[in-house]
Amino acid sequence: xxxxxxxxxxxxxxxxxxxxxxxxxxxxxxxxxxxxxxxxxxxxxxxxxxxxxxxxxxxxxxxxxxxxxxxxxxxxxxxxxxxxxxxxxxxxxxxxxxxxxxxxxxxxxxxxxxxxxxxxxxxxxxxxxxxxxxxxxxxxxxxxxxxxxxxxxxxxxxxxxxxxxxxxxxxxxxxxxxxxxxxxxxxxxxxxxxxxxxxxxxxxxxxxxxxxxxxxxxxxxxxxxxxxxxxxxxxxxxxxxxxxxxxxxxxxxxxxxxxxxxxxxxxxxxxxxxxxxxxxxxxxxxxxxxxxxxxxxxxxxxxxxxxxxxxxxxxxxxxxxxxxxxxxxxxxxxxx
Amino acid sequence: xxxxxxxxxxxxxxxxxxxxxxxxxxxxxxxxxxxxxxxxxxxxxxxxxxxxxxxxxxxxxxxxxxxxxxxxxxxxxxxxxxxxxxxxxxxxxxxxxxxxxxxxxxxxxxxxxxxxxxxxxxxxxxxxxxxxxxxxxxxxxxxxxxxxxxxxxxxxxxxxxxxxxxxxxxxxxxxxxxxxxxxxxxxxxxxxxxxxxxxxxxxxxxxxxxxxxxxxxxxxxxxxxxxxxxxxxxxxxxxxxxxxxxxxxxxxxxxxxxxxxxxxxxxxxxxxxxxxxxxxxxxxxxxxxxxxxxxxxxxxxxxxxxxxxxxxxxxxxxxxxxxxxxxxxxxxxxxx
Numbered sequence: 001x002x003x004x005x006x007x008x009x010x011x012x013x014x015x016x017x018x019x020x021x022x023x024x025x026x027x028x029x030x031x032x033x034x035x036x037x038x039x040x041x042x043x044x045x046x047x048x049x050x051x052x053x054x055x056x057x058x059x060x061x062x063x064x065x066x067x068x069x070x071x072x073x074x075x076x077x078x079x080x081x082x083x084x085x086x087x088x089x090x091x092x093x094x095x096x097x098x099x100x101x102x103x104x105x106x107x108x109x110x111x112x113x114x115x116x117x118x119x120x121x122x123x124x125x126x127x128x129x130x131x132x133x134x135x136x137x138x139x140x141x142x143x144x145x146x147x148x149x150x151x152x153x154x155x156x157x158x159x160x161x162x163x164x165x166x167x168x169x170x171x172x173x174x175x176x177x178x179x180x181x182x183x184x185x186x187x188x189x190x191x192x193x194x195x196x197x198x199x200x201x202x203x204x205x206x207x208x209x210x211x212x213x214x215x216x217x218x219x220x221x222x223x224x225x226x227x228x229x230x231x232x233x234x235x236x237x238x239x240x241x242x243x244x245x246x247x248x249x250x251x252x253x254x255x256x257x258x259x260x261x262x263x264x265x266x267x268x269x270x271x272x273x274x275x276x277x278x279x280x281x282x283x284x285x286x287x288x289x290x291x292x293x294x295x296x297x298x299x300x301x302x303x304x305x306x307x308x309x310x311x312x313x314x315x316x317x318x319x320x321x322x323x324x325x326x327x328x329x330x331x332x333x334x335x336x
Numbered sequence: 337x338x339x340x341x342x343x344x345x346x347x348x349x350x351x352x353x354x355x356x357x358x359x360x361x362x363x364x365x366x367x368x369x370x371x372x373x374x375x376x377x378x379x380x381x382x383x384x385x386x387x388x389x390x391x392x393x394x395x396x397x398x399x400x401x402x403x404x405x406x407x408x409x410x411x412x413x414x415x416x417x418x419x420x421x422x423x424x425x426x427x428x429x430x431x432x433x434x435x436x437x438x439x440x441x442x443x444x445x446x447x448x449x450x451x452x453x454x455x456x457x458x459x460x461x462x463x464x465x466x467x468x469x470x471x472x473x474x475x476x477x478x479x480x481x482x483x484x485x486x487x488x489x490x491x492x493x494x495x496x497x498x499x500x501x502x503x504x505x506x507x508x509x510x511x512x513x514x515x516x517x518x519x520x521x522x523x524x525x526x527x528x529x530x531x532x533x534x535x536x537x538x539x540x541x542x543x544x545x546x547x548x549x550x551x552x553x554x555x556x557x558x559x560x561x562x563x564x565x566x567x568x569x570x571x572x573x574x575x576x577x578x579x580x581x582x583x584x585x586x587x588x589x590x591x592x593x594x595x596x597x598x599x600x601x602x603x604x605x606x607x608x609x610x611x612x613x614x615x616x617x618x619x620x621x622x623x624x625x626x627x628x629x630x631x632x633x634x635x636x637x638x639x640x641x642x643x644x645x646x647x648x649x650x651x652x653x654x655x656x657x658x659x660x661x662x663x664x665x666x667x668x669x670x671x672x
Binding site: 049063158169184185234238240247252253 | 354357501504576578587589
């Protein structure tokens with residue numbers, strides 16, 4: 001048995017956390033030999049529901065769950081924390097302006113950043129999930145100046161996976177004609193660039209199937225009019241079908257992003273991850289933007305020198321402009 | 337890679353299935369090398385919601401998910417099926433008599449049994465979860481005379497795990513006095529006897545902690561007035577806390593019951609499982625009753641010759657009488 005690791009999850013009584021917690025504690029993230037000190041954080045109003053989740057965790061009798069804290073004390077939750085999932089965020093309510101939403105969540109993530117700065121392990125891996133995820137990550141990182149850039153990411157893996165599944169379905173639907181049978185897990189080098197919002201840009205320029213480039217085989221009209229919007233609208237479509245927003249696939253994406261961040265990316269492949277820009281690809285440095293990254297020994301690296309078409313460049317700059325606006329809006333807030 | 341196995345889940349758009357499906361397909365049940373042909377079954381009214389679940393499954397890009405059927409065709413779902421999770425059942429609605437509920441579900445499980453009889457793999461492992469689980473298992477088994485008894489079980493693992501967690505909490509709360517520190521996973525030989533209902537009997541007579549018997553250390557009054565009712569009412573308590581019934585811990589229990597059925601029980605331990613009685617412990621043969629079982633090479637065996645106190649015997653007979661009444665009620669129905 002290894003030394004226990006500390007894992008903190010905010011929004012722990014919510015639906016995404018409900019699909020995530022049980023998978024983490026069963027050993028899917030760090031293996032069956034890794035004891036876990038789990039910290040579940042919620043706002044005071046959700047403490048009763050959180051207690052219900054904790055009762056269910058008790059009822060699973062997980063051998064890896066060596067210690068559990070639950071409550072609303074960020075200091076206890078983030079003390080020497082190794083893995084952080086910032087899922088909780090105030091959802092947009094009827095009649096709420098976007099600026100108001102931005103402002104409420106900015107305060108939450110600013111506070112969390114300050115506490116992380118003081119208490120977290122200096123090599124902590126922090127994934128921001130609560131929306132607007134990229135800008136919340138920017139705020140969190142800004143409030144934690146003593147932690148390195150490499151501690152922070154925002155979730156883009158769900159968009160990345162959705163893009164893969166839509167392409168796999170497209171290939172399957174023309175399979176009889178093209179004989180180009182291809183499973184989702186044989187697709188590599190997908191990129192979703194930009195903001196986790198409808199300005200994001202799913203890019204198949206470098207896509208391979210069974211390591212053979214297939215990006216050029218897609219019709220540009222289909223890409224612009226069907227594919228890119230389909231990835232953007234996938235979440236809304238699932239809500240319409242299920243009557244609830246996607247929780248299990250979001251949790252799965254969160255788990256996958258952290259898993260790869262810890263264990264590394266596969267050969268000849270990368271993943272899309274929201275990370276702090278270093279100025280690559282004409283993206284303003286310091287903003288959280290989704291790039292293709294490879295990961296080795298727990299460190300991510302933005303894939304360098306991919307050729308960009310004018311079409312790609314335009315899409316990417318549009319998403320950048322949205323992020324700049326979000327950043328400008330939060331920097332105007334009093335606390336900043 | 338192995339030959340694919342066929343796994344069928346009914347009630348696939350429901351909350352328990354939502355917590356179960358993604359864990360099975362990620363490889364938690366059968367390992368990371370076992371491709372899965374998954375069949376998700378739902379009633380016609382839930383097909384739209386099921387489609388949403390399938391979209392989320394797509395978005396996980398699971399490498400082990402080699403084939404997927406979803407719909408309402410039992411023949412396709414159960415064809416050569418190896419692992420079956422019968423989760424779907426009509427819940428009791430306001431104003432519905434218990435006999436009416438029993439009758440509606442009896443028809444569903446009778447039909448499923450008939451199709452399983454024709455189509456399932458002769459060594460299929462079938463877990464009945466939908467309530468009343470024991471009597472639904474009885475009906476399913478009765479409608480499938482060509483399958484052996486050993487194919488069928490009903491879920492009791494959630495009750496078993498709940499009993500363990502309540503005892504572990506009890507030990508922790510007196511820990512400072514007794515210095516008897518004991519984690520849930522160090523407890524062995526818990527039994528929950530009988531029906532999955534409020535007549536069930538959680539029995540700590542044989543309980544060990546770190547392989548030392550501790551059953552005699554509990555006060556009889558505490559057992560009768562606190563422990564046994566606490567296990568029975570745990571589900572209601574979680575609903576009160578969360579505002580939703582326990583889905584994640586139920587799914588975890590289902591996964592654990594099937595995992596142990598496939599991979600075997602641990603040394604010096606057993607699990608509680610609803611299986612067809614062979615007349616052991618004065619329980620009428622042919623009824624589905626929860627017994628302690630050990631499992632080896634995929635076959636369960638009721639633990640023989642445990643000494644029973646008069647108190648235990650009385651509790652166990654009371655739960656038996658309830659099962660006999662449920663059986664008598666369903667046998668009066670027209671279709672039987």
